[in-house]
Amino acid sequence: MMQKYTTQCNTYIILLAAGASVRMGQPKQLLPIGEQPLLLHTLSQLLPLSCPIIVVLGAFHEQISPLLYDSPVEVVVNTHWQQGMGSSMKAGLSMVQTRAPGVSSVLFVVVDQPKLNTALLENMLECYRQHPQPAGCIVAAQYSNGTLGVPALFGKGWFASLHQLNNEAGAGVLIRSQQATITPVSFPEGEWDLDFPSDYFKWKNEDFV
Numbered sequence: 001m002m003q004k005y006t007t008q009c010n011t012y013i014i015l016l017a018a019g020a021s022v023r024m025g026q027p028k029q030l031l032p033i034g035e036q037p038l039l040l041h042t043l044s045q046l047l048p049l050s051c052p053i054i055v056v057l058g059a060f061h062e063q064i065s066p067l068l069y070d071s072p073v074e075v076v077v078n079t080h081w082q083q084g085m086g087s088s089m090k091a092g093l094s095m096v097q098t099r100a101p102g103v104s105s106v107l108f109v110v111v112d113q114p115k116l117n118t119a120l121l122e123n124m125l126e127c128y129r130q131h132p133q134p135a136g137c138i139v140a141a142q143y144s145n146g147t148l149g150v151p152a153l154f155g156k157g158w159f160a161s162l163h164q165l166n167n168e169a170g171a172g173v174l175i176r177s178q179q180a181t182i183t184p185v186s187f188p189e190g191e192w193d194l195d196f197p198s199d200y201f202k203w204k205n206e207d208f209v
Contacts, residue, residue, distance in 0.1 A: 009051035010104040011125060011153065014092035015042065015073075017111040018058025018081040023195045027060045028112050030067075031200055038194070039067055042111050047072070048118045049125065051107070052100070056092045058082075074099070084168035085110075093162055105136055106162075107153040108171065114203045115189035116151070124153050127183050140175055141187035148175050148182055149190060 017039055021028040033041040039055075046053055053073040057064055058081025068075055078091040089108060096106055105128060109116065124139045131137045136155010140148040152171055154162060161174055175182065194200050 009049070010102075011051050011107055011128070012096040012100065012103050012105075013046050013049065013051050013053045013107045013109060013121075014089070014096065015046065015053060015055045015109050015111060016085060016088050016092065017042075017064070018056050018061075018078045018088040018091075019085070020059035020081075024197060024200070027064065028194055028200075029060070029064050031194070033114070033204070037067060038114075039064065039111055040071075042109070042113075042116060043068075043071060043073070045116050045118045045121070046109065049121055051125075054092050054095050054099075056088045058088060080167070084166075085170035086165040086167035089165065089170060090163055090167075093159060097159065103156065105153055105155045106159075107151060109151045110193070112194040113150070113190055113192070114194055115187075115192065120185065120187055121151060124151060124185050127185055128153050128155070131183050137183055138175070138178055138181070139183045139185060141190045142184035143191035144188035145191060147191060148179060148184060151187070151190075 017029050029039040031038045055068060055073050055075050056078050057075055058078040061077045065075055076091050076095045078088045080087045093106060096103055127139045136157045139153040141151050142148050152175060165171060165174060
């Protein structure tokens, strides 16, 4: 059903899109952004990177997965999505390690950062290449308030730590514990995500009206 993306890129992108969007009141993955649902809008920023992509679905997966039938991605359904983002990260990482045991790094991206763009992710990949470390470095987005967060890229030396994450907390605890050694990439708009209907309407009015 899904096509596997063949590429020389040795970083897998894991797009986290498993949440139930409780605060939004409807699946945010399906929110119209221009002429596309949000999930495909986000994916359109990932495909130019020519890296293999895994999309992690959970809530509403039967409704959402048909959007991806013609996309060059693989899909994993996290049956434990209710436990939090950490569980989806682990589900995606497990799929990566099954598909490509020799992969050098993974780049986690969330579906609801409307300002996410290809250039930012290219910068993160380049920073990773320029900062080789035995375990692989961590590259994280830095928001306008100085916070480090997603998108975040982890070298393979951090895979075991990622599997030990608290399901509810996600990668935030690991990023904060390694803050002094992380390579930051500026993403001032990254602190704004689409959680509430007011966030969506603000984004829609600013960018598409």
